[in-house]
Amino acid sequence: MAETIVDLYKPSDKMYVATDCLIFGFDDGQLKLLVFKRRVEPRRGEWSLIGSFVNLDEDVEEAAKRVLAEITGLENVFMEQLGAYGAAERDPGYRTISIVQYALIRINDYDKKLVESHGAHWFDINEVPELVLDHDKMLADGLRELRRKARYQPIGFELLPEKFTIPQLQKLYEVIYQKELDGRNFRKKLLSLNVLIKLDEKDKSTSRRGAFLYKFDHKNYQKLLKSGYNFEIA
Amino acid sequence: MAETIVDLYKPSDKMYVATDCLIFGFDDGQLKLLVFKRRVEPRRGEWSLIGSFVNLDEDVEEAAKRVLAEITGLENVFMEQLGAYGAAERDPGYRTISIVQYALIRINDYDKKLVESHGAHWFDINEVPELVLDHDKMLADGLRELRRKARYQPIGFELLPEKFTIPQLQKLYEVIYQKELDGRNFRKKLLSLNVLIKLDEKDKSTSRRGAFLYKFDHKNYQKLLKSGYNFEIA
DNA sequence: ATAATAAATGTATTTTTTACATTCTTTTAA
DNA sequence: TTAAAAGAATGTAAAAAATACATTTATTAT
Numbered sequence: 026m027a028e029t030i031v032d033l034y035k036p037s038d039k040m041y042v043a044t045d046c047l048i049f050g051f052d053d054g055q056l057k058l059l060v061f062k063r064r065v066e067p068r069r070g071e072w073s074l075i076g077s078f079v080n081l082d083e084d085v086e087e088a089a090k091r092v093l094a095e096i097t098g099l100e101n102v103f104m105e106q107l108g109a110y111g112a113a114e115r116d117p118g119y120r121t122i123s124i125v126q127y128a129l130i131r132i133n134d135y136d137k138k139l140v141e142s143h144g145a146h147w148f149d150i151n152e153v154p155e156l157v158l159d160h161d162k163m164l165a166d167g168l169r170e171l172r173r174k175a176r177y178q179p180i181g182f183e184l185l186p187e188k189f190t191i192p193q194l195q196k197l198y199e200v201i202y203q204k205e206l207d208g209r210n211f212r213k214k215l216l217s218l219n220v221l222i223k224l225d226e227k228d229k230s231t232s233r234r235g236a237f238l239y240k241f242d243h244k245n246y247q248k249l250l251k252s253g254y255n256f257e258i259a
Numbered sequence: 260m261a262e263t264i265v266d267l268y269k270p271s272d273k274m275y276v277a278t279d280c281l282i283f284g285f286d287d288g289q290l291k292l293l294v295f296k297r298r299v300e301p302r303r304g305e306w307s308l309i310g311s312f313v314n315l316d317e318d319v320e321e322a323a324k325r326v327l328a329e330i331t332g333l334e335n336v337f338m339e340q341l342g343a344y345g346a347a348e349r350d351p352g353y354r355t356i357s358i359v360q361y362a363l364i365r366i367n368d369y370d371k372k373l374v375e376s377h378g379a380h381w382f383d384i385n386e387v388p389e390l391v392l393d394h395d396k397m398l399a400d401g402l403r404e405l406r407r408k409a410r411y412q413p414i415g416f417e418l419l420p421e422k423f424t425i426p427q428l429q430k431l432y433e434v435i436y437q438k439e440l441d442g443r444n445f446r447k448k449l450l451s452l453n454v455l456i457k458l459d460e461k462d463k464s465t466s467r468r469g470a471f472l473y474k475f476d477h478k479n480y481q482k483l484l485k486s487g488y489n490f491e492i493a
Numbered sequence: 494a495t496a497a498t499a500a501a502t503g504t505a506t507t508t509t510t511t512a513c514a515t516t517c518t519t520t521t522a523a
Numbered sequence: 524t525t526a527a528a529a530g531a532a533t534g535t536a537a538a539a540a541a542t543a544c545a546t547t548t549a550t551t552a553t
Binding site: 447 | 532534
């Protein structure tokens with residue numbers, strides 16, 4: 026008997042769906058990535074992005090948040106989707122699609138004991154060891170996206186403590202863009218955006234004079250966004 | 260007996276993986292979207308983005324290209340991934356993840372008979388009927404991405420015929436950005452980029468005088484990209 | 494008291510963006 | 524053949540944004 030149209034379009038194959046997360050931090054003047062040892066075969070034990078299979082009753086995004094919390098103890102973290110990696114041969118074990126997210130965390134907030142207990146490790150972004158499967162490609166794509174994104178949205182703030190100094194912020198942008206910025210121009214541009222609130226405190230850890238601390242002004246930033254402003258730094 | 264670590268991290272659940280494609284075209288001064296009637300339950304017969312399940316031995320990208328060719332007859336089309344849609348409840352039938360791509364096609368190239376035979380239909384972007392499942396959200400996201408992307412990469416050319424006039428190109432950007440542009444400034448900016456090749460032909464379909472036809476200079480564009488130039492129009 | 498150190502500040506120049514009005518080429522109709 | 528019509532093509536001045544660049548300031552440690 027001929028196939029009916031319903032037969033033709035009936036789904037046949039199921040696949041595994043995983044999520045992997047690029048967890049970025051900023052510390053010691055350097056951009057860092059958190060990785061751990063892969064927990065499943067094949068390639069169990071090799072360095073890997075932090076990830077997990079997605080449960081059947083769970084949003085993909087939820088799954089990413091679950092695994093992030095599991096490893097770092099952090100919730101309410103900035104996270105966006107980078108994209109899906111779906112090459113047929115990307116995982117030699119099972120046919121698995123991975124949906125990759127990137128998260129930006131304040132590196133002093135995470136639960137160090139928990140991270141250690143999972144065998145996770147922070148690497149300087151230039152010293153990340155070879156990663157399993159197509160995770161190197163994910164990292165390269167994620168870095169490109171982070172650099173692109175940082176130009177138009179103030180996601181840099183997600184990587185800094187609540188209170189930060191302008192030189193710290195400048196250093197962060199220098200690391201992201203991989204070039205030196207002029208202090209006067211950077212400060213001028215940034216202050217002109219009116220999204221920083223100057224505090225009455227100084228951070229004296231890096232100079233005798235000390236640098237004033239600032240907070241990010243979320244309200245003003247929302248206003249700025251609505252008015253169609255193109256937030257562009259450096 | 261207690262679960263071993265391998266048990267804990269053994270994948271358990273499989274899901275369906277689909278791909279849906281936002282197929283954009285530009286015709287008659289308007290941005291258009293190609294949609295068809297959904298071929299699978301539930302909601303069979305409702306308007307839907309053009310999509311298909313991904314076969315087990317097929318890259319996700321391949322699957323998208325397969326379905327695009329199946330409906331339009333087109334190959335070698337500009338296509339990029341928008342992202343994965345993975346809410347647990349997005350499809351009330353099966354647990355299905357959809358990976359969405361967007362394609363830009365030259366609207367005169369496609370196979371009209373083939374499109375008709377699949378019950379597919381072009382809608383003016385402002386008159387797209389309600390779409391099935393979360394496809395409305397995909398369209399809204401895709402439009403935003405198209406608008407963003409058009410600012411920094413000359414993807415507009417993918418929507419125009421090989422030979423086009425500057426007024427046509429301007430009209431396209433006006434439709435994408437949803438605002439009028441100044442003809443003198445647009446032309447000046449565009450020509451200054453040196454990525455247009457002026458031809459010795461005119462298109463007289465829209466005026467008595469006729470407008471010169473141009474081609475896109477892919478080689479120069481590649482040079483421009485490598486030199487780090489930020490291609491930004493309007 | 495002073496030496497040391499990073500933080501903070503202003504201006505002139507260049508580049509880019511914006512605003513704006515007229516002339517040109519060709520066809521069609523009188 | 525001439526005039527009218529219609530979109531295509533062009534230039535310049537003003538405003539805004541980005542860049543280049545050097546000195547002074549606040550504080551701590553010696």
